[in-house]
Amino acid sequence: FKGAKLYSCDIDNHRVESARKMLPDAIIVNGTSDELAKAVQESPNLIFIDGDHSYYWAHRDWVNMKGLVRGDCLCVFHDVNNINPGVCNLMRELGAFVLPTTFGMGFVMIKAVT
Known part of the structure; x- marks a missing residue:
């Protein structure tokens, strides 16, 4: 994607530093989606x-990221299978399309408000 910008976050400093070395043009925040937003x-x-699998943090990540969207946007969640009930419950609430892979992928389309 020409001109695309990559933003990411992680709470593990080692992973953040590794990602910054691999992706020098990306903005990678050492923190949660609160700081990323x-x-x-x-x-x-x-x-x-692909964050913390508790309902609290899955929902918080969703709210933080959804608040940034001004146009159409696809939101993809990882680890939405039944061994992660917090994320699984959020997917049901959002009416997500869930792809039943090993770890599960959930898809939610955010439509622009017109």
Whole structure:
């Protein structure tokens, strides 16, 4: 994607430093989606969430990222299978399309408000 910007976050400093070395043009925040939401400068077209698997953090990541969207955006969640009931419950609430892979992928389309 020409001109695309990559934003990411992780709470593990070692993974953040490794990612920064591999992706020098990306903005990678050492923290949660709370801190990432402050760093994002424009509306995303794609969001990929693979965070804490509790309902609290899955929902918080969703709210933080959804708040950045100004146009159409696809939000993809990882680990939505039944061994992660918090994420699984959020997928049901959001009416996500769930692809039953080994770990499960959930897809939610955020439509622009017109």
